[in-house]
Amino acid sequence: xxxxxxxxxxxxxxxxxxxxxxxxxxxxxxxxxxxxxxIHSQGPQYIIHGLKNNETNEMASLIITEDRKSSTLILPHAxxxxxxxxxxxxxxxxxxxxxxxxxxxxxQVFP
Amino acid sequence: xxxxxxxxxxxxxxxxxxxxxxCSPKSGxxxxxxxxxxxxxxxxxxxQYYEEEERQRGNFPDRFSGHQFPNxxxxxNVNALLLGDxxxxxxxxxxxxxxxxxxxxxxxxxxTVL
Numbered sequence: 734x735x736x737x738x739x740x741x742x743x744x745x746x747x748x749x750x751x752x753x754x755x756x757x758x759x760x761x762x763x764x765x766x767x768x769x770x771x772i773h774s775q776g777p778q779y780i781i782h783g784l785k786n787n788e789t790n791e792m793a794s795l796i797i798t799e800d801r802k803s804s805t806l807i808l809p810h811a812x813x814x815x816x817x818x819x820x821x822x823x824x825x826x827x828x829x830x831x832x833x834x835x836x837x838x839x840x841q842v843f844p
Numbered sequence: 845x846x847x848x849x850x851x852x853x854x855x856x857x858x859x860x861x862x863x864x865x866x867c868s869p870k871s872g873x874x875x876x877x878x879x880x881x882x883x884x885x886x887x888x889x890x891x892q893y894y895e896e897e898e899r900q901r902g903n904f905p906d907r908f909s910g911h912q913f914p915n916x917x918x919x920x921n922v923n924a925l926l927l928g929d930x931x932x933x934x935x936x937x938x939x940x941x942x943x944x945x946x947x948x949x950x951x952x953x954x955x956t957v958l
Contacts, residue, residue: 779946831902832879832889835886
């Protein structure tokens with residue numbers, strides 16, 4: 734079973750920041766938080782991951798609370814192409830560990 | 845640099861038949877994982893292959909089997925197809941023991957069982 738809880742759906746206006754929350758209250762000390770997204774009819778795409786520090790890359794920022802029980806994925810300037818299902822995944826530090834997907838958050842970016 | 849490729853794109857089978865799906869990993873990757881995604885659900889892990897051996901397996905029956913070849917490509921075989929096997933089958937590649945935290949997914953094979 735997935736170890737994360739996410740809202741089923743969210744809307745965001747184009748050009749605005751999209752903030753996608755995720756709860757992972759049972760996360761262990763050696764487990765990372767990963768985010769993937771899946772655009773319609775495509776395979777999932779890696780976005781970002783982190784352990785306890787905030788992370789930023791060219792796609793997004795990841796904010797992890799100090800107690801690590803929740804996190805927020807931030808898309809700073811959402812575009813229509815960001816419309817997708819976003820999955821928050823807790824994964825062990827072993828780099829061959831499988832990904833356990835939940836049902837994700839369906840983000841709809843509107844004009 | 846080609847990413848993960850899968851074939852065929854779509855497939856229609858009838859109950860009781862057998863099917864083989866194929867995956868070529870991203871260049872330089874040696875580990876292949878297979879996932880099943882039912883409509884409206886997140887992908888579910890089937891199994892993972894590394895060094896031509898099954899290393900991890902999810903909660904799927906023995907009807908689901910696989911193989912990895914010396915060139916790291918992989919096949920997923922499903923026997924005695926059921927209606928419930930209709931799904932998008934995703935292949936993901938990664939670096940195994942050499943490191944690499946990111947799994948790259950292919951576009952998937954859409955299997956319909958009638």
